[in-house]
Structures are given as C-alpha cells and as structure tokens.
Amino acid sequence: MTSLIELQNITRLYRSDEVETTALHNISLHIKRGEFVAIMGPSGCGKSTLLNILGTIDRPTSGAYLFTDSTGAQQDLARMNEVKLARHRARHLGFIFQSFNLVDDLTIYENIELGLLYRGGVKGGRRAVIEAAMDKVGIAHRARHFPHQLSGGQQQRAAIARAIVGSPDLILADEPTGNLDTENGAQVMQILQTLNQGGATIIMVTHSQSHADQASRQVDILDGQLVASVAQVL
Numbered sequence: 180m181t182s183l184i185e186l187q188n189i190t191r192l193y194r195s196d197e198v199e200t201t202a203l204h205n206i207s208l209h210i211k212r213g214e215f216v217a218i219m220g221p222s223g224c225g226k227s228t229l230l231n232i233l234g235t236i237d238r239p240t241s242g243a244y245l246f247t248d249s250t251g252a253q254q255d256l257a258r259m260n261e262v263k264l265a266r267h268r269a270r271h272l273g274f275i276f277q278s279f280n281l282v283d284d285l286t287i288y289e290n291i292e293l294g295l296l297y298r299g300g301v302k303g304g305r306r307a308v309i310e311a312a313m314d315k316v317g318i319a320h321r322a323r324h325f326p327h328q329l330s331g332g333q334q335q336r337a338a339i340a341r342a343i344v345g346s347p348d349l350i351l352a353d354e355p356t357g358n359l360d361t362e363n364g365a366q367v368m369q370i371l372q373t374l375n376q377g378g379a380t381i382i383m384v385t386h387s388q389s390h391a392d393q394a395s396r397q398v399d400i401l402d403g404q405l406v407a408s409v410a411q412v413l
C-alpha cells in the first residue's frame with residue numbers, strides 16, 4: 180500500500196488568557212492508502228482534535244501533515260492556505276459526525292447534494308452520482324423527506340451518503356455510531372467496511388472496542404499522546 184498521510188510531531192495547544200491546554204503532544208503517525216484506522220482513548224484525550232487536524236478544519240500549532248495524493252504528489256497541509264485547503268477538502272475528504280449534522284430545512288437529496296459543493300463537474304452527472312450514493316446506504320426511498328422525518332440510523336446513513344457522494348479518498352468519522360443503538364451501529368459499521376473494501380481509507384474515532392476491532396489498525400491516545408498503534412488480525 181502506498182502512503183496517504185504522514186503526521187510528523189503534531190502538537191496542538193489551546194491558549195486563553197489564563198490557561199494553556201496541550202490537546203495533542205508530538206503525534207507522529209503514518210497511514211497508508213486503504214487502511215481502516217480506529218482511534219481510541221478516554222474522553223478529553225484529544226481524539227476529535229486529531230481528527231479535525233486530519234480533516235484540515237483545525238491546524239496544528241507545530242508539526243507537519245504530509246498528504247500524498249493518488250498521483251504521488253505530496254504536500255504539507257499544515258502550511259497550506261485556506262483557499263487551497265477548501266479545494267483539498269472538496270476533492271479528497273468526507274466527514275461523518277456523531278450527531279449527523281444534516282441541514283434541517285433541506286431534503287435528504289439536497290443534503291447529499293451538499294457533498295458535491297465546490298466539486299464542479301461530476302463524472303456521470305450529479306443526479307446519477309447522488310442516486311448511487313443513496314443506493315449504497317439504502318436511503319433512496321427517503322430522498323424527498325426532511326431529516327426530522329427520519330430515524331437516527333437513517334439520518335446517519337444519509338450523512339454517510341453526503342460524505343461519500345464526491346468519492347473521497349479519505350473518510351473521517353468522529354464517533355459515527357455514538358448516537359445509535361446496537362443494530363443501527365452495526366449497519367453503519369457494515370457500510371464503512373464496504374466503503375473500505377471499495378478502496379476508501381477510513382479513520383474513525385470510537386469508544387466501542389467491538390467497532391474498533393473491525394478496523395485494520397487501532398491507535399490509542401492518552402493525554403494528547405500516541406501510546407500505541409497496533410495492526411489487527413482480522
């Protein structure tokens with residue numbers, strides 16, 4: 180497998196007038212294209228901070244974030260300007276959140292269409308691409324509904340469709356099963372497995388050991404530091 184991400188000595192400090200918090204300290208991590216990585220650790224240890232940096236919606240205080248695209252070109256996202264980062268996110272990333280984050284007054288179809296924002300022309304046409312994404316997560320029959328008319332599991336599947344509609348290389352998921360019951364959580368994990376088998380690299384924060392066990396590697400964080408990174412035998 181080829182390299183996708185190399186984090187070199189990533190540190191993230193939060194400063195206010197009175198206090199300084201070290202959310203991440205000297206994290207170095209290498210992720211190859213096609214991996215499925217689970218990030219685990221206690222509340223407040225820095226998991227979301229790490230995922231937000233990986234998603235370029237937050238920037239490290241110091242350190243390098245090297246990203247290698249499918250052509251082999253490598254860039255340091257820690258030093259990239261905002262305009263280029265927005266383009267990077269649109270081309271390469273898909274986000275899934277614990278609380279779904281669908282837009283209330285847009286239909287499911289329109290919510291998924293948002294995943295194509297800033298992507299310009301889409302191979303195969305927008306409608307076909309959106310319908311294919313809905314089919315992948317079994318939500319096509321709810322296209323004209325609004326988020327509040329769907330169950331939690333359906334909303335999360337719609338949010339996954341929004342994340343994948345632009346065919347991202349990298350899917351970042353912050354506790355994607357955290358608000359779901361066992362059965363819906365299992366469905367979401369099944370979808371993530373299928374996406375990973377289709378070639379997407381997945382980085383998922385989870386508090387569930389059984390869900391982490393379904394990843395190809397587990398990364399453990401404690402007090403902002405990487406304490407273990409273990410490949411799993413599946």
Ligand SMILES: Nc1ncnc2c1ncn2[C@@H]1O[C@H](COP(=O)(O)OP(=O)(O)OP(=O)(O)O)[C@@H](O)[C@H]1O
Binds near residue numbers: 193200201
């Ligand atoms: N905007 C912020 N300003 C100041 N401190 C912050 C900010 N965001 C996070 N922190 C601090 O950084 C540390 C890591 O927070 P983070 O949200 O990454 O934890 P987490 O591992 O995702 O926790 P959880 O499992 O509860 O979601 C915590 O001590 C938190 O208080």
Ligand SMILES: [Mg+2]
Binds near residue numbers: 226227228
């Ligand atoms: Mg968190």
